[in-house]
Amino acid sequence: MSNSELKVKVWRGTQEGAFVEYLVPRNPNQTVLDVVTFIQRKLDPTLSYRFACRVGMCGSCAMTVNGVARWTCRTHVSQIVEGDSLEIAPLNNLPVIKDLATDMREFFNKWKGAVGFFKGDATRHDDFARVEPESPERQLANAGIECIGCGVCYSSCEVVQSRPNYLGPAALNRAWTLTNDVRDVQQLDRLRAVAGDEGCHACHTQGSCTERCPKKLEPTASIAGLKKLVARAAVRGSKWGKL
Amino acid sequence: MGQVMSQAVMQAKLWYAQRISAMILGLCVSIHLVIIFYAIRGGLTAEEILGRTQGNIAFAIFYEIFVLACFVHAPIGLANILEETFSKRFISKALSSLLAVLIFILGTTAVIGVYTGGAL
Numbered sequence: 001m002s003n004s005e006l007k008v009k010v011w012r013g014t015q016e017g018a019f020v021e022y023l024v025p026r027n028p029n030q031t032v033l034d035v036v037t038f039i040q041r042k043l044d045p046t047l048s049y050r051f052a053c054r055v056g057m058c059g060s061c062a063m064t065v066n067g068v069a070r071w072t073c074r075t076h077v078s079q080i081v082e083g084d085s086l087e088i089a090p091l092n093n094l095p096v097i098k099d100l101a102t103d104m105r106e107f108f109n110k111w112k113g114a115v116g117f118f119k120g121d122a123t124r125h126d127d128f129a130r131v132e133p134e135s136p137e138r139q140l141a142n143a144g145i146e147c148i149g150c151g152v153c154y155s156s157c158e159v160v161q162s163r164p165n166y167l168g169p170a171a172l173n174r175a176w177t178l179t180n181d182v183r184d185v186q187q188l189d190r191l192r193a194v195a196g197d198e199g200c201h202a203c204h205t206q207g208s209c210t211e212r213c214p215k216k217l218e219p220t221a222s223i224a225g226l227k228k229l230v231a232r233a234a235v236r237g238s239k240w241g242k243l
Numbered sequence: 244m245g246q247v248m249s250q251a252v253m254q255a256k257l258w259y260a261q262r263i264s265a266m267i268l269g270l271c272v273s274i275h276l277v278i279i280f281y282a283i284r285g286g287l288t289a290e291e292i293l294g295r296t297q298g299n300i301a302f303a304i305f306y307e308i309f310v311l312a313c314f315v316h317a318p319i320g321l322a323n324i325l326e327e328t329f330s331k332r333f334i335s336k337a338l339s340s341l342l343a344v345l346i347f348i349l350g351t352t353a354v355i356g357v358y359t360g361g362a363l
Contacts, residue, residue, distance in 0.1 A: 196251030199251070231259040235255075235259055
């Protein structure tokens with residue numbers, strides 16, 4: 001197998017463009033990122049793509065490989081190759097800047113839109129907050145906290161595709177994690193931000209985000225948690241006040 | 244902002260109503276299926292059905308609860324689908340309200356029908 005060649009179709013262009021085929025030598029333990037790097041270094045230096053750590057920590061190398069959004073650095077060619085061909089495209093649901101690099105601004109703006117950031121009221125003069133590791137809130141926060149913002153879930157989400165204003169699984173997962181952070185002081189603002197047409201209740205519970213998440217997180221479960229919390233707050237109020 | 248928020252609150256309330264009515268429906272559909280299997284043993288006749296349902300207040304109450312759960316559940320779902328498909332609040336409101344009225348009137352008429360045996 002190591003002597004054969006891979007036929008790799010790579011998206012070239014911006015929103016408008018076409019797939020261009022390259023022949024790349026097949027190596028054992030080769031990742032999809034290795035393939036893209038080979039093309040750029042040896043075949044066509046004008047190819048644009050994004051990566052940093054190469055070991056699944058940074059979340060910058062996600063692309064659509066054979067139709068499915070994945071981290072290219074942690075995907076071995078042998079896991080997904082169909083015959084001898086690969087198709088590599090930029091992430092779905094995001095504007096393409098050039099070739100395999102997408103514009104992630106909207107994705108991260110939606111995190112902000114979902115109040116997906118921490119704000120406390122303690123200062124350096126206060127004692128450490130004590131959060132019991134076994135407390136229900138800490139456990140719920142733990143479940144979703146490892147998200148590194150790669151955009152795989154967002155790019156796999158059918159609701160984002162049909163409803164571009166929808167906040168999306170990553171932002172809502174972060175919002176849910178923070179609603180379980182007992183130190184955070186913007187809970188009511190967050191509930192308001194994730195309610196409504198563009199928020200958690202737009203989710204169809206189709207579960208593509210959960211299926212595709214490379215960190216095996218469950219944004220679907222996080223969104224379900226938000227749905228319940230927001231609905232309860234709308235009917236009975238919440239411990240932080242009325243919606 | 245106020246209007247957007249009150250709309251979001253409304254949507255959350257509707258989601259809750261749909262969820263609770265779904266729980267009731269789950270129970271009702273299961274009981275309804277068992278009744279169907281029971282009813283079709285040895286053929287199905289109008290006399291047999293009316294014999295069971297006529298004057299039986301428990302039957303009438305059960306099926307009216309079923310109707311009310313559908314009345315709450317189905318129009319909310321239809322409204323969501325229409326809104327996502329056409330993004331026109333007017334269409335989704337009009338059609339889902341129509342569906343709600345139809346389910347309520349037709350369903351309740353049917354319940355009264357089998358309870359009274361068509362006497363009304």
